[in-house]
Amino acid sequence: MRLLLNGAELQLPDGSSVADALAAIGAPVAGVAVAVDDHVVPRAEWSGCRLRDGATVEVLTAVQGG
Amino acid sequence: MADDPLVIAGRSFSSRLVMGTGGASNLAVLERALVASGTELTTVAMRRLDAGGGTGVLDLLRRLDIEPLPNTAGCRTAAEAVRTASLAREALDTAWVKLEVIADERTLLPDPVELLDAAEQLVDLGFTVLPYTNDDPVLARKLEQAGCAAVMPLGSPIGTGLGIRNPHNIELIVAEAGVPVILDAGIGTASDAALAMELGCAAVLLATAVTRAQDPERMAQAMRLAVEGGRHAALAGRIPRRHWARASSPPPGS
Numbered sequence: 001m002r003l004l005l006n007g008a009e010l011q012l013p014d015g016s017s018v019a020d021a022l023a024a025i026g027a028p029v030a031g032v033a034v035a036v037d038d039h040v041v042p043r044a045e046w047s048g049c050r051l052r053d054g055a056t057v058e059v060l061t062a063v064q065g066g
Numbered sequence: 067m068a069d070d071p072l073v074i075a076g077r078s079f080s081s082r083l084v085m086g087t088g089g090a091s092n093l094a095v096l097e098r099a100l101v102a103s104g105t106e107l108t109t110v111a112m113r114r115l116d117a118g119g120g121t122g123v124l125d126l127l128r129r130l131d132i133e134p135l136p137n138t139a140g141c142r143t144a145a146e147a148v149r150t151a152s153l154a155r156e157a158l159d160t161a162w163v164k165l166e167v168i169a170d171e172r173t174l175l176p177d178p179v180e181l182l183d184a185a186e187q188l189v190d191l192g193f194t195v196l197p198y199t200n201d202d203p204v205l206a207r208k209l210e211q212a213g214c215a216a217v218m219p220l221g222s223p224i225g226t227g228l229g230i231r232n233p234h235n236i237e238l239i240v241a242e243a244g245v246p247v248i249l250d251a252g253i254g255t256a257s258d259a260a261l262a263m264e265l266g267c268a269a270v271l272l273a274t275a276v277t278r279a280q281d282p283e284r285m286a287q288a289m290r291l292a293v294e295g296g297r298h299a300a301l302a303g304r305i306p307r308r309h310w311a312r313a314s315s316p317p318p319g320s
Contacts, residue, residue, distance in 0.1 A: 006115065007114070025115075027115055031157055032115055032157050033112075033152075033153035033154065033155075033156035033157035034153075034156075035149065038149065040149065040152045040153055040156060042156060058114065058153075059114065060112045060113060060114060060115060060153050060157060061112070061115045061124070062110035062111070062112060062123055062124050062134060062136060062154070062158060063111050063113045063123060064087040064089075064090060064096065064111070064123050065086070065087060065088040065109065065110055065111025065113070065137060065139050066087065066088055066110065066135075066137040066139050066164060066166075066273060
């Protein structure tokens with residue numbers, strides 16, 4: 001299946017979870033948050049949350065600002 | 067000052083200088099400035115994880131034992147701000163948020179309607195909300211009534227360094243507020259920070275004035291001292307202003 005992750009296309013096996021997508025991009029485990037199709041996915045649900053084909057995934061972290 | 071802590075939402079800070087991390091040329095410069103400032107609470111922004119997967123600023127704050135305060139910088143609507151705050155809570159495991167909802171890119175002034183809406187929603191969701199607001203006493207009162215843990219009026223627009231353009235409004239906000247008033251945005255130099263404290267603010271939040279100074283570390287130290295000096299002056303009680311001179315030495319022959 002195909003995702004749009006942080007604005008870039010990402011191919012993953014069908015049935016992949018949020019945790020799989022994070023592993024695929026080498027995201028750190030701590031200090032990041034995930035929204036799928038504009039909905040925040042709590043950390044505890046990353047493994048259980050299956051992604052649909054065409055989902056928009058945003059992975060955010062803290063950067064310098066403010 | 068250990069005997070005069072800043073208390074926000076039941077949490078004590080010995081430093082009354084809240085720093086931002088934006089604008090520093092690199093993390094080494096930022097680190098020296100943060101240490102020199104003595105800050106214990108420092109803002110960060112939420113953005114896409116870059117391709118390198120770095121969380122450098124968080125690692126730095128953790129190492130320095132400085133509490134990260136996520137902001138909602140860049141949000142234009144209440145819905146965006148609530149989503150960003152929710153992501154920050156997940157990423158940083160904190161329910162504290164510096165709420166920013168700006169109206170346009172040119173002035174970066176807060177949008178009061180969206181700001182109040184966002185504040186109400188976030189308080190309902192259990193956040194500790196520190197809103198960046200206009201220097202409007204009425205809006206400040208409404209934000210406090212909505213349950214915000216502090217109100218953070220601007221001195222002048224973000225990044226301008228124009229100082230406190232309406233000191234009287236800041237005094238009016240301080241006079242009415244039952245929560246800490248934190249002067250946020252517009253500070254250009256140390257005297258601006260001292261003035262904020264003299265006007266009765268509980269703390270000062272600044273970033274650009276330090277991070278874009280020619281010597282950020284030294285300016286951070288200047289801000290630390292200015293905030294402490296201003297706080298002492300506010301508590302000491304200044305003399306009334308007089309029209310005519312009043313000799314401080316005894317008259318000749320007495």
